Amino acid sequence: MEAFIGQGIALVTPFTSEGTIDFPALKRLLQHTKDVDYWVVNGTTAESATLTKNEKRQVLKFVQENNPTKRPIMFGAGSNNTAEVIEQLTTWDLSGVDAILSVCPYYVKPSQKGLIAHYSAIADASPLPILLYNVPSRTAVNMSVDTIVTLSGHKNIFGVKDAGGDLTQAMRVISHTPDDFLYISGDDALTVPIISIGGNGVISVLGNAVPQEFGSTVTNALNGDIKAATMQMSELLDFTDALFEEGNPVGVKAALEIAGICGKGVRLPLVEGSEILCSKLSSMYETIKISSRKSVFVSNFDARHAI
Template structure:
């Protein structure tokens, strides 16, 4: 099994200055904060990293910066997906993937392919990619579920190492867990479903909240992986109040506000997202202050 991507992966935000430029000082603080908090790997340019509104040049520079300012030399997973398969194959063949250990590739969105279309898309991408590929199923954003049968077909391909399951469907997760190859990774894509998915055989989480609260997230995940669900549950219960605020006005709006409360980065996001409202800021500030005492 690919143990590089077990435990807690943090879906890194891309910090911006008040003027909307990438804030590399804040990114350095974030890398150190999450590494010291015990995360196991970084995910760069996923949805939480606002990959849809960063330029090609910014993507390359952020990846370079993470690679060169990686305090614990953690593995790096890079977000790269799309709904134009030929263009995506061209992009992955031309990219400089030095220092990238795997690609997290979201299912095609908007054009609503069939399950066979999803299979052929991922098959072609996995054959073109020079590094291992993790599937990313998030039907709330793509409007198309990558079902268990298709995931299991893809799990047989040599360059596909796992799936980040953000469908919220625990029955589907159970179907994958019960039939997958032993070395195929089932990873939670929903912070609050980390424990249930681990209980089914999952190997960890790619987390949004771990940007702000890596220690608490690591406590929850490591204990669940050890089978100590009593301790893991207590960490989960501590996060219940904050979690809905993180997504109330969109991701990464909420988590950037939490990071601002911790002094790590500004709450700046790029349009069409806007910073958290004053009401949401108050709720996040109060909750983060309570969690700081136990994290």
């Protein structure tokens, strides 16, 4: 699954002032991120928990129809109800989708044996390859190394997005899974060290706001220039931290409003970013853009994504 090596973007879902989906803003976001390696639709950053089934279908269709550089598309389909995931994967029109991101079951806190059974059932039924998604801060369950290694043997599971923040676990997973099993960072700030130990890229929140700058960082890391990538990431760290101060996607939507892409509105129970946060992000965003103009963020990113 080489299409999912590099910088993937967990797309936000822009909203109008009335709270409906802002499709013109979504089109601007797709244009803004058109040179990333792939898009993830209906991930956590999309506020998928507050989107209706019809809205999810609408967003997916819109992304498919407004894909200027033919980016691969990964679709988020996960639940704490295994049967619900299978029903979605086997009855929805997923034409034009290349893979499925399926989050670890939340709230019910299954055992590791339950996780293996859950993902095995989904992978058996799915018409598309599955990327596991480990995010214990949201699910209260960490997929163990043994669980991920066991699931890596399933022919329809091609990798894991890991937002566990544990580099020791990352090393163990990478060293005990097949060479073609992808290990993808779910934490922007840890992307460079994860790539340095054998990881394959990131599914990013940060890249919504600064796709070229973070893309350059990821590309340099994948090309083995860890020193350059580390220096670039150091320019992005404070901005990255600020994006999550008031929750995700609260911060990145505020940053996208600053960038002129979409409004900062979110759906309850989230509330939009505070004036203090927006002011901080505005200053940091301008600093990043100044650094970019000074060629701090240099790599073969543009050439690699030239169409």
